[in-house]
Amino acid sequence: MSIALERFGDRWSLLIIRDLMVRGFHTFKQFQESGEGIASNVLTDRLRRLKKWGIISAETETGDARRVNYRLTEKGIDLAPVMLELLIWGSRHEAAGLPCAVTENMAKNREQVLKEVRLRWQNRDRTPVLPAYSPGNFFSGNKRTKGARIPSNP
Amino acid sequence: MSIALERFGDRWSLLIIRDLMVRGFHTFKQFQESGEGIASNVLTDRLRRLKKWGIISAETETGDARRVNYRLTEKGIDLAPVMLELLIWGSRHEAAGLPCAVTENMAKNREQVLKEVRLRWQNRDRTPVLPAYSPGNFFSGNKRTKGARIPSNP
DNA sequence: CAAATTAACTTGCAATATGCAAGTGATATT
DNA sequence: AATATCACTTGCATATTGCAAGTTAATTTG
Numbered sequence: 001m002s003i004a005l006e007r008f009g010d011r012w013s014l015l016i017i018r019d020l021m022v023r024g025f026h027t028f029k030q031f032q033e034s035g036e037g038i039a040s041n042v043l044t045d046r047l048r049r050l051k052k053w054g055i056i057s058a059e060t061e062t063g064d065a066r067r068v069n070y071r072l073t074e075k076g077i078d079l080a081p082v083m084l085e086l087l088i089w090g091s092r093h094e095a096a097g098l099p100c101a102v103t104e105n106m107a108k109n110r111e112q113v114l115k116e117v118r119l120r121w122q123n124r125d126r127t128p129v130l131p132a133y134s135p136g137n138f139f140s141g142n143k144r145t146k147g148a149r150i151p152s153n154p
Numbered sequence: 155m156s157i158a159l160e161r162f163g164d165r166w167s168l169l170i171i172r173d174l175m176v177r178g179f180h181t182f183k184q185f186q187e188s189g190e191g192i193a194s195n196v197l198t199d200r201l202r203r204l205k206k207w208g209i210i211s212a213e214t215e216t217g218d219a220r221r222v223n224y225r226l227t228e229k230g231i232d233l234a235p236v237m238l239e240l241l242i243w244g245s246r247h248e249a250a251g252l253p254c255a256v257t258e259n260m261a262k263n264r265e266q267v268l269k270e271v272r273l274r275w276q277n278r279d280r281t282p283v284l285p286a287y288s289p290g291n292f293f294s295g296n297k298r299t300k301g302a303r304i305p306s307n308p
Numbered sequence: 309c310a311a312a313t314t315a316a317c318t319t320g321c322a323a324t325a326t327g328c329a330a331g332t333g334a335t336a337t338t
Numbered sequence: 339a340a341t342a343t344c345a346c347t348t349g350c351a352t353a354t355t356g357c358a359a360g361t362t363a364a365t366t367t368g
Binding site for chain 1: 248
Binding site for chain 3: 027066
């Protein structure tokens with residue numbers, strides 16, 4: 001069986017990766033309080049597994065040794081195309097929080113979007129890709145389109 | 155939380171979709187005997203859920219009322235881009251059964267590959283995308299490249 | 309500097325999901 | 339008519355997840 005499918009065959013792993021990728025999450029607490037409802041013991045386990053698999057890294061913050069900063073590795077950020085396709089699919093086929101116009105625009109400019117996401121990763125940019133969050137949505141889950149800088153037809 | 159991620163947040167759903175998409179599976183029995191080890195009660199449940207969500211359809215075969223034919227819907231086949239990106243990611247970052255040359259070729263010809271997959275779906279073509287199966291691989295899991303008609307640089 | 313707070317986990321136990329082996333019932337084949 | 343096949347069910351053991359309440363180490367506060 002495909003290793004890739006085994007990796008993400010649970011309720012939380014992909015969600016954690018998405019939150020790291022586009023919502024700017026980087027601490028244990030943020031995941032816990034995100035409202036998604038992951039139990040702390042499971043969160044611990046998932047972060048550990050993702051780290052073991054080289055998808056995320058964990059390093060204690062310089063200046064506050066209580067905090068641990070989680071971050072996608074190169075391998076992790078390489079999942080961006082998967083996430084983007086899932087976003088587009090969800091927007092087309094499931095009730096979505098983002099207006100279809102926005103996601104269809106993303107679909108037309110996949111390379112652009114992915115370039116932008118990777119740049120944010122390189123720059124350690126922690127602002128959410130879309131500013132706020134509301135349920136039912138994929139990327140950051142907000143209906144606002146303002147601030148979603150990503151796709152503007154070239 | 156994203157509906158798309160909720161849909162596939164279990165061990166088997168994506169695997170079933172992949173098997174329908176590229177391995178030519180279409181019966182309960184095939185899934186059971188595929189060696190992936192899904193329990194029959196869970197398989198029943200997953201097929202039911204996927205049907206409920208409109209991702210697959212189920213119809214009893216004309217001519218043999220015992221058989222049920224499972225098939226991806228339009229919504230289901232639209233997951234092909236997600237699957238393809240997962241395949242490419244897995245090939246780059248996890249031990250893969252397919253030679254990287256093949257998957258990188260697919261990565262260069264995504265549109266081609268997707269067109270081919272959709273055509274197979276339209277034609278109800280049940281031959282596996284890649285002829286045989288070996289573990290550790292994503293699409294059909296075979297190391298053979300012969301018969302993988304999909305990517306040939308244009 | 310002692311007390312309170314914070315962040316990242318652990319622990320114990322209940323609830324849920326999954327795995328397994330053995331059915332069942334409706335066709336179809338021999 | 340007997341046997342086999344196919345798509346499920348059922349009952350129960352095991353594993354995973356969810357929940358609430360700790361624990362530990364590191365800051366912050368008064």
